[in-house]
Amino acid sequence: MIRRYSLKDLYDVPRGNPDWIRDNPGTAAEEFLRQHPEFIGEKPPWPFNESPLTENVTHWSGAWLRRKEYP
Incomplete structure (x- = not known):
């Protein structure tokens, strides 16, 4: 999981940093991912779900890396 993925969206808020638009974990x-084709950006499945939700409720959208299966 990649933390602070949303920094790129916060570069222009009070106490933000203009560098965050390009210098951020996302x-x-x-x-x-471009340099390591053995990985994919994919969220893991939920281990269980007792709610009507079908999507994650998070500000970390796109914040997952997973190693692809070996052939």
Whole structure:
């Protein structure tokens, strides 16, 4: 899981940092995925779900890396 994925969206808020638009964990993860085809950006399945929800409720959208299965 990649923490603080949302920093790229917070570069222009009070106490934000203009560098965050390009220097953030989400951008680093995207670069990692381009350089490492053995990984995929994919959220894990829920271990259980007793609610009507079908999607994660999180500000960490796109914040998951998983190693692909070996052939």
